[in-house]
Amino acid sequence: MPSLSGRRAEAARNDRTILEAAREVFLRDPTAPMSAVADAAHVGIGALYRRYASKDDLLRTLCGNGLTQFVAIAEQAATVDDPWDAFAGYITAIVEADVHSLTVRLAGTFTTTAELSTLAGRASTLGTALFTRALDAGALRGDLQPNDVTMVFEQLAAIRLDDAGRTAALRRRYLTLLLDALRPAAAATPLPGTAPTPAELGERWRRE
Amino acid sequence: MPSLSGRRAEAARNDRTILEAAREVFLRDPTAPMSAVADAAHVGIGALYRRYASKDDLLRTLCGNGLTQFVAIAEQAATVDDPWDAFAGYITAIVEADVHSLTVRLAGTFTTTAELSTLAGRASTLGTALFTRALDAGALRGDLQPNDVTMVFEQLAAIRLDDAGRTAALRRRYLTLLLDALRPAAAATPLPGTAPTPAELGERWRRE
DNA sequence: CCCTAACGGAATGGATCGTTCCGTTCAAGG
DNA sequence: CCTTGAACGGAACGATCCATTCCGTTAGGG
Secondary structure (H helix, E strand, O other): OOOOOHHHHHHHHHHHHHHHHHHHHHHHOOOOOHHHHHHHOOOOHHHHHHHOOOHHHHHHHHHHHHHHHHHHHHHHHHOOOOHHHHHHHHHHHHHHHOHHHHOHHHHOOOOOOHHHHHHHHHHHHHHHHHHHHHHHOOOOOOOOOHHHHHHHHHHHHOOOOOOHHHHHHHHHHHHHHHHHHHOOOOOOOOOOOOOOOHHHHHHHHOOO | OOOOOHHHHHHHHHHHHHHHHHHHHHHHOOOOOHHHHHHHOOOOHHHHHHHOOOHHHHHHHHHHHHHHHHHHHHHHHHOOOOHHHHHHHHHHHHHHHOHHHHHHHHHOOOOEOHHHHHHHHHHHHHHHHHHHHHHHOOOOOOOOOHHHHHHHHHHHHOOOOOOHHHHHHHHHHHHHHHHHHHOOOOOOOOOOOOOOOHHHHHHHHOEO
16 A cells, blocks of 8 residues: 555655654643654654654644644534534534643743644634634623633643543543533532733743 | 832841742742842842841742631631531632742742741641531532542642733633532442552652 | 564763852951 | 851753754665
8 A cells, every 4th residue: 555665665654653652741741852752753863853843843844733623523513403512523523632732831832833823823713713703603601702712621621641542531520510511500609800912921922 | 008118128028039039930930040039129139138147048938828728718617607618618728828839849849947847747647637528517528538639739730821810710610520420419429449558649749 | 585664762962950169258255 | 246047049060851963774676
């Protein structure tokens, strides 16, 4: 099946392996050293630098992939008819793919590019649309704001154990709790304060 | 008023200033260098090492204070008659004092002592008692477990902006949401999975 | 059988940090 | 006053960690 063999096949395989290893490693620890990625990929450090000019470059690639995945998930969710199902499906998929850790949480550790900012803007627009649609349909508490969703992601991303499977299971548990909490309820206590502003959240995307 | 003056008064003042500065600094960043504490306290590094034999020593002190504060809050809450009010008051006070960041989140960064472990055990017992009382009184969802509370703390501790005031306000906002979510509700979706085990959570307290 | 793409990983250079050390300051006591 | 030592500030030291470079090795492809 593979049109390549031998050395060239190894290289192609490594392209994937390295990206996957990097994803896993930096998901676990955004400050991990390059050597950790090399170890995880069972590859020498040289193999990394043959593909990426620098650590920042690798991080940017990872972040770009995460953002792309985010956009894809949001676009897919937008095709769902029921506003709540669309919204809930979007949130669930983002959390399960750990996209938040891959984007926002990584964004502080390298210098952003205009392209990434643009992608981030698109992701934000799509997320807000899903939120607004659900809110207008009365499927969400009236005192919620779009950026509250970001904070939900942030809170769920904070759940992390050594074991990846357990981490996923726990996130499902608290995601269930939080999704219920976002729905309108007669007994709901009004939320105090306001959601964070884009400026408060966006400091991580500041360029240079 | 002060029975001391001059140099001795400065020293006594510094005792407090240094502890407060350390608290703030390590709350913001658990990996901050000692020099950051010195700067925040407007004090030389020497003044730190005159009081604490090492960074670990300072961290342990901070953690011990946090644990003590935790125990005090829990004991105080236990005197409240209504089980839900006791529980909710306890959670709220812990979150507002940022005790979780001061204890569990710091615990990974230094070598624990038996004394700290003991204190942690007491804190845990008290917290579980408050939880159980509320659960038995029917004030909590039946599918909750004691360690779910720890995860609530963990999630709220993840909310942190540069501005301390905003951080506190946002935590109040999401604490309100979460407290509502913990109450029994007819429409509640059953929580999948189980809360983390003590072993899963306790790895941070392992000694030596 | 010889290139050369691709690899592995030791070596380099810079940055960060905990901790030590020493010269300075200043108030209390003689 | 002058001596003394507690308390200070912060430069300097030594260890560690890391991104990145460099070069000798390997093994398909021609």
